[in-house]
Amino acid sequence: MEKLLVIVGPTAVGKTAVAIEVAKKLGGEIISADSVQVYRGLDIGAAKPSREEREAVVHHLLDIVDPADNYTVADFQEDAKKAIADITNRGKLPILVGGTGLYVRAVVHGFSFSESGMDEEYRAGLHREAEQHGPQYLHGKLAAVDPEAAEKLHPNDLRRVIRALEVYRQSKRPISHQVDKTSDEPIYDTVQFGLTMPRELLYRRIEKRVDSMLDAGLVDEVRNLLNEGVPPEAKSLQSLGYKQIVAYLTGQISLEEAIRLIKRDTRRFAKRQLTWFRRDEDLIWLDMHALGNYQATAQKISKKWQDLPQ
Numbered sequence: 001m002e003k004l005l006v007i008v009g010p011t012a013v014g015k016t017a018v019a020i021e022v023a024k025k026l027g028g029e030i031i032s033a034d035s036v037q038v039y040r041g042l043d044i045g046a047a048k049p050s051r052e053e054r055e056a057v058v059h060h061l062l063d064i065v066d067p068a069d070n071y072t073v074a075d076f077q078e079d080a081k082k083a084i085a086d087i088t089n090r091g092k093l094p095i096l097v098g099g100t101g102l103y104v105r106a107v108v109h110g111f112s113f114s115e116s117g118m119d120e121e122y123r124a125g126l127h128r129e130a131e132q133h134g135p136q137y138l139h140g141k142l143a144a145v146d147p148e149a150a151e152k153l154h155p156n157d158l159r160r161v162i163r164a165l166e167v168y169r170q171s172k173r174p175i176s177h178q179v180d181k182t183s184d185e186p187i188y189d190t191v192q193f194g195l196t197m198p199r200e201l202l203y204r205r206i207e208k209r210v211d212s213m214l215d216a217g218l219v220d221e222v223r224n225l226l227n228e229g230v231p232p233e234a235k236s237l238q239s240l241g242y243k244q245i246v247a248y249l250t251g252q253i254s255l256e257e258a259i260r261l262i263k264r265d266t267r268r269f270a271k272r273q274l275t276w277f278r279r280d281e282d283l284i285w286l287d288m289h290a291l292g293n294y295q296a297t298a299q300k301i302s303k304k305w306q307d308l309p310q
Helices: 015-026 051-056 073-089 101-108 120-133 135-145 147-152 158-171 175-181 199-216 218-227 242-249 255-277 294-306
Strands: 003-008 028-032 093-098 189-196 283-287
Touching (some): 015 051, 028 073, 120 158, 135 147, 147 158, 199 218, 199 255, 218 242, 283 294
Parallel strands (some): 003 189, 028 093
């Protein structure tokens, strides 16, 4: 069984700095488990590792798809499997790092995904139905064939509702049944660490990070993506931070309102991330504030890993 070290946590907690330090200590390479960092050109808002950080430690699954592409968690799972095998074969330690909980779970537990492809004509028809009857109408159709998925999805989450209907139409099997084939046990020899800190400190870090992104040119980054032809409704530009700036650049809201929404929504996102990860009983939680700094946290992770039977 291949070895895999996992480091997760909410946005802005300091995962990148800790992971780089751990990789240096353990001879590892980092696999980014972030649903935005996979896109080329989404750099500032995705908080990608800097050029210096990438030169210090090899990173995988950054900048691998165009911003107009529809990259899925199933795509990530396949790419991460290949990266883990490659890193292991070269005698290095793969370190999976990120805050996208579904990406992490898909890799660690071998989540089973439907092989159904995209049916553009069917999707277009569903979009027309939503425009004519409202999103609640499609949500009702999903509830009739897959009540479990419908219960988890908000009616306004049109993209996921349509995907769930598409999967059912193509496979005659509810998308929620994918979990039936998911192992409760990790498919890798893994140790998983969760990073946290007091919420008020995390929220201050989030506020500071958003301000830094804006100072670094987030608005221009989004403007350039739009000018290059990336559709405003592209999956990549629906990401946190990008969505709000798109709304500003298309005249829907003011820049002041966009900034307020980014900070608010990022705080809410961090809260949801913590809720997701705390369901995982395999995580070893480390309070970065209590430990003092990212170096001490990295040392703690490295020692725990080294103390394991090899």
